[in-house]
Amino acid sequence: MIRWDADHVSTAETPDLAALAALLADRTRAAICIALLDGGTWTAGELAEYAGVAPSTATEHLNLLVAGGLLAEERRGRRRYVGLAGPDTAEILENLAGLAPYRRVRIRSLAEANHRRALHHARTCYDHIAGALGVAVAEAMTERGLLVREYGWELTAAGAAWLADLGIPEAAHSPAHRAHVRTCLDWTSRRQHLSGAVGAALYRHALEHRWVIRAPASRILAVTEAGRVAFRSRLGLPEAVLTPTPAPPRERTEVSPRRPG
Secondary structure, eight states: OEEEOTTOOEEEOOOOHHHHHHHHSSHHHHHHHHHGGGSOOEEHHHHHHHHTSOHHHHHHHHHHHHHTTSEEEEEETTEEEEEESOHHHHHHHHHHHHHSOOOOOOOOSHHHHHHHHHHHHSEEETTEEEHHHHHHHHHHHHHTTSEEEESEEEEOHHHHHHHHHHTOGGGGSOOTTSOSSEEEEETTTTEEEEEHHHHHHHHHHHHHTTSEEEOTTSSBEEEOHHHHHHHHHHHOOOHHHHSOOOOOOOOOOOOOOOOOO
């Protein structure tokens, strides 16, 4: 849009990508955004504890993220809750995470190692399935002709019939504000998983029919026995994709007892 000011000087609006990048350039703000990929709403105190910062520091970061349009806030009584601005924001963040370079972080326990393996295996990305399971679903649907990539990703007639057979015909009609079929670049494998209205409908179906269950207070998804049967019969997913590999136990160093004296 071009505008004229009082001195008849013209100005134009252009996307400020640098401003968006600056919001995510801080590790605390980036951590907050990643946490909110669970699709829920958090208080400032909860996010402060997650990010390991003081509540006042978390509030300052949240104010910047809300003003920048990445987060939305709502009030419930005296409490302020924040979440991602919407599914488009979630997909942008997941795609950026997929493009970002890796950095090494120290794993301090076997429990933490297993948590990370489970997160890589299957998790939510706002309102759809991500991780190795999400990638496998997208690739199986493509191999079976349910999805096709020509000028972007599209659901085929066979794909619409497949969804209807599952009992989710509404996935054939996406809301006006939501893309029908989209993909995110999965940060754990650098491959695509299914998002958009179809991805969200498939995740809701899997959750409602207990193909997957969600770990308490976590993005991690676990595939149930019913889910194993369904994913194998409906998409031909192998068992290796349906079960996360546990972390190997840490080797213990034997220490010889000290002799007295």
